[in-house]
Amino acid sequence: MNLALRFAARELRSGVKGFRIFLACLALGVAAIAAAGSTAEAFRQGLASQAREILGGDLAVTVDQRRFTPAERAAIERAGRVSWAVGSRAMAEAPSGERRLVELRGVSAAYPLAGAVTLESGGDLQQAIRPAADGAAGAVIERVLLERLALHVGDRILVGELPVEIRGVLVQEPDRLSRGFALGPRVLVQRQAVERGGFLQPGLPFLETARIALPQGVSPVEARKAMRKTIKDRTVRMRDRQDATPGVSWLIDQLEYFLGFIGLASLVAGGLGVFGAVSAFLEERKPSIAVLKALGAEGDFIRNLYLAQIGVLALLGVAVGVALGAAAPFVLAGLIPKDLTVPALFAVYPEPLLRAAAFGLLSAAAFSLAPLARARATPPASLFRRDVGARLAWSGETIAAALAALGLAVLSVLTAPTPLAAGLMIGGVAVSFLLLWWLGRLATRLAGRLRGGARGMVRMGLANLAGPRSAARTAAPAIGLGVGLLAAVVLIQSSLLRQVAEVAPRTAPAIVFTEIPGAEAARFDQAVAAAFGQPLTAGNYLRAPFLTGRIVRIKDRPVDRKSIPERQRWAFDNDVSISAIGAKPRGADIVEGEWWPADYRGPPLLAMEVEAARAAGLGLGDDVTLSVLGREIEAKLAVLRKVDVGGFGPSFPLILTPASLEGADLRHVAIAKADRAQEARVTRALGRDFPEVNVISVREQLEAATDLFDRLALAIRAAAAVAALAGLLVLTGAIAARAQARTREASILKVLGATRLQVLGAYVLEYGAVGLIAGVTGVGLGCLAAWPVVTQIFKAQWAVDWSGVFLLVFGAALLAGLGGLFATLHALAKRPAAALRTE
Incomplete structure (x- = not known):
């Protein structure tokens, strides 16, 4: 050694x-x-x-659509120093009449317990949100709301029916990331202002959150366990510092x-x-x-x-x-x-x-x-x-x-x-690699058979391709694998971008209306039709009651979460959206069962999202018990249906027969298709007649999603290009390894009478064919990899970006051909005598 x-x-x-x-x-x-x-x-x-x-502290405790009970509040305050916050959504209206949906948040004097609120011009948050002398709420808001409503610091707006005076521009809240996705710009006020504005009435969608700073030496995990012994209601969600941002992580x-x-x-x-x-x-x-x-x-x-x-x-x-x-x-x-x-x-x-x-x-x-x-x-x-x-x-x-x-x-x-996904991806790469290697061998054999019928530089190119040192054996698999990965990313990106930018705007609603008073639903429909300037039809408008509830028993047994696959537990972990619809709606998308008659008055029947039902072992005729509005409703499963959350249809996981909720004062939601002018008119009109109704612009959300996806996809495509670069390096290595042999071959051909053009053409044909084989095969493998991702994981429509596919194939063939061209020019630059004397 x-x-x-x-x-x-x-x-x-x-x-x-x-x-x-x-x-x-x-x-x-x-x-x-x-x-x-x-x-x-x-x-x-x-x-x-x-x-x-x-997180805004060591522990965060949240309840949805209700306030903390006195017992819960006492247990929270015993744990440590507490900051209270309430959040809701409302429409903000400028003096000009322009309206936008905002995320309204009211905080207590102790906020924030950790970190600091950043205002554009500096200053103290609590001072900025103090009420005005006439009782108007002081507020800080995001700059995007100022720009959308053409406002300035010092102006006044209405949030719902709450007068608000803008005191500053909000840049950052320390706990914003832990709260997740927001549908609108943020408006921060005192907690008492949200209470005065009527946003915390029973039945309205709001959150109350307590953030706790624990005493020195107290573990968040231990404090959470101790609090859970006192607060046994599982609808009360608790998180500690280790679970501050589960979605981002x-x-x-x-x-x-x-x-x-x-x-x-x-x-x-x-x-x-x-x-x-x-x-x-x-x-x-x-x-x-x-x-x-x-x-x-x-x-x-x-x-x-x-x-x-x-x-x-x-x-x-x-x-x-x-x-x-x-x-x-x-x-x-x-x-x-x-x-x-x-x-x-x-x-x-x-x-x-x-x-x-x-x-x-x-x-x-x-x-x-x-x-x-x-x-x-x-x-x-x-x-x-x-x-x-x-x-x-x-x-x-x-x-x-x-x-x-x-x-x-x-x-x-x-x-x-995810080990399973890793195994599948590794298996896919291994199979692709073997397939590309086999196709490279097949190309050499095919070239050997075709050269007999060819002449001139085509015959020489085919002979080189069929030879034992052919680049098809080494470079083709590497280039093909790189092109395949790049093609998969391009095809996934193009399909999803098309889904967000073209398919979704065409099939999804442009506007969503929430908090429609059930007693005034007919008058609301008339107001929307008048603002649109056209009759409302099943093709452009859908309204239905809306409430939330939880599945508590299936087949007369309590829900066993552990027996349900993790991807479908969403329907059993938390409250889910429920509606009550009579006649079969457009877009019901029934998989099994038959929709009930419009005038059905019998025992409660239920339509349920098919994947969630099957995950829990439910079939037609099984009993499902729901906890709704403080009481339990036992319904028989009558319909299994697909739910297209992004489509124009009833996207409720659970739908009951209307008689099941008879007598309840339910609020409604509605979706509508509209152009930009109709959207602007209906937003203004509802500000006069229905100020409590929230108007959510789906179009704006889709545009924001498109921009975010574009930036993310650019980074992923750049990473995928690394694999293609590795393939080009292999091609360069194959060319360099054969440089001396190529020089001798070119010299022999020149001595035997071949022209420079014939030698150049032969080598360009050889390497161009290698690039073409690798490009076509790589794109095919990329399609096979991208299709299940698009259709099965993202549930989107498959669309092929033919321009991107052509560029990938053409680019692979062109770069490989250029490699052969440069290698040949280098070989031809040497005089035959000197090259033939070299060992």
């Missing part, structure tokens, strides 16, 4: 010539994985470091895995570059290996000699990748806005870097040990004859390569947030 290391050190003195592609392929994949992990960890640490500020986990998976795929695609670089390196060392073997060197000595060199260079490539990945978050910190909603703590985190290094080393071992095994096992006579075409046999090196490949897969599954 000592002698092998001495020989290895002597050979390494010549530098890394011939290993540049090896280093680039390893560094690229490792950098992608390390960057994804380091950036995600920066956001996780940022969230963890500000968890108390994000989940999103970070998923993005890290997805971007890291792209990095892993880049490593796999670049693995062929590693394989090719090691093979080319050992090809150049054949005379040295032959001499050493002829002088008595054993196979183990040869293995140790070159394994030491490959190991050192692999460590160098991994180190470069880790350094780039560690630096990526700091580069990102300079690019992202300073007012980013999600806090980030940018630093060097060892755990994601070590994980990326492990991926890199396993990839290097999986792809470099096989050529080493071939060189070690080949006898010296064959090496002197330049014959290294022997088949691989099982040996220590090949077994180690297989174990390294298995290690890659196991490490991917163990570090993934």
Whole structure:
């Protein structure tokens, strides 16, 4: 071993010539994985470091559509110092008559317990929200509301029927991230102002939240458990600092895995570059290996000699990748806005870097040990004859390569947030890789058969493609895998963007109306029709009663949440929306059963969302008990239906027969299709006649979603392009490995009378065909991967971005063809005599 290391050190003195592609392929994949992990960890640490500020305290306790009872309030106040807040939605009306939906929030004098409220011009929040002398509520609001309603600080608006004086512009609240998605700009006032405005009446949608600062030394987990013993009502939600932002944390986990998976795929695609670089390196060392073997060197000595060199260079490539990945978050910190909603703590985190290094080393071992095994096992006579075409046999090196490949897969599954999804993705990449390799072999055989009927440069190009050193065997799988990943991302993005920007505006309502008084529903319909300037039909308007309730028993047994798959527990964990509809509505989308008659007066019947029902083992005729309006209703399941939340139809998970709720004073919701002018007219008209009705512009929400998705998709496409770059590196390595042989071939062809144009055409045809094969196959694989994601996971309509598909195929063929062109120009630049004299 000592002698092998001495020989290895002597050979390494010549530098890394011939290993540049090896280093680039390893560094690229490792950098992608390390960057994804380091950036995600920066956001996780940022969230963890500000968890108390994000939650607004050590504990947050929330009730929906009711106030805390005296007993609950007493238990909360015993736990520590408390800040109280109430929140509701209402329409804000400017003096000009313009109206917008806002998120109204009232806070107590102790707010905030943690962190600070930032106002645009500075100042104290509590001073800014003090009531005016005439009783108007003082408020701070977001700038977007000022701009939408053409307001200035000092102006007055109506929020519902509450007069509000604008005292400042709200920039940031410390606990905003923990409250989740908002439908409108925020308006912050005193808690008493929300109470005076009538927003906390029974039956209205509002939240009350208590945030608690615990005494020194009291654990949030222990305090939460102790409080739960006193407050047993499960509708009271409790969170501590460790659960401040569950939705954001989940999103970070998923993005890290997805971007890291792209990095892993880049490593796999670049693995062929590693394989090719090691093979080319050992090809150049054949005379040295032959001499050493002829002088008595054993196979183990040869293995140790070159394994030491490959190991050192692999460590160098991994180190470069880790350094780039560690630096990526700091580069990102300079690019992202300073007012980013999600806090980030940018630093060097060892755990994601070590994980990326492990991926890199396993990839290097999986792809470099096989050529080493071939060189070690080949006898010296064959090496002197330049014959290294022997088949691989099982040996220590090949077994180690297989174990390294298995290690890659196991490490991917163990570090993934969803092991099943990780296994499916890894299996998909493995199958795709094998398919691309097989298609490359098939292309060489097909080219060999077609060359007999071709002439001139086409025959030469086909002969090169069919040869034993054809780029179709090595470059095509790597390029195809990169194109496949990029195609999958492009196709998913185009389908979802089309869903948000085209399909949803066409099929979804433009406006949603909430808090419609049930007793005045008919007059409300007339007001909407008058504002629209056209009759209301089933195709452009739908109104129905709305309330919330909870499923408490199924088949006369209490709900067993643990027996229900996690994805369908939403229907049984919390209150869900319920309606009472008589005649079968448009868009009922019935899967099983038959809708009841419009005048049905019998025992309660229920229509339920089909996936939730099946997850709980429910079928037609089963009994379901609902807790609604303080009483329990036992209904028989009569209809199973699909619910399209984004469509124009009754998107209630549960629908009862109207007689089930007879006598209840229910508020209604309505949806409507309208153009921008109709939307503006109806918003103004309802401000006069129905000021308590909230008008939600779905169009604005879709436009905001489109903008957000565009920015997110750009980052994901950039990450996917890394895999395509790995494929191009493999192509470059294949070209570089054959540079000397190509020069000799070009010189022989020139001596035999071939023109420069014929030689150029032959090589461009060869490499262009490789790019075309890889591009078409990669796009096909991308379609196979994207289709289930779009249709089954996102439930969107499948749409192919043909321009993007064409650009990917054309780009792959063009770049590969240009690679062949440059390689040929380099070969033709040398004089035939000098090239033919070179060994």
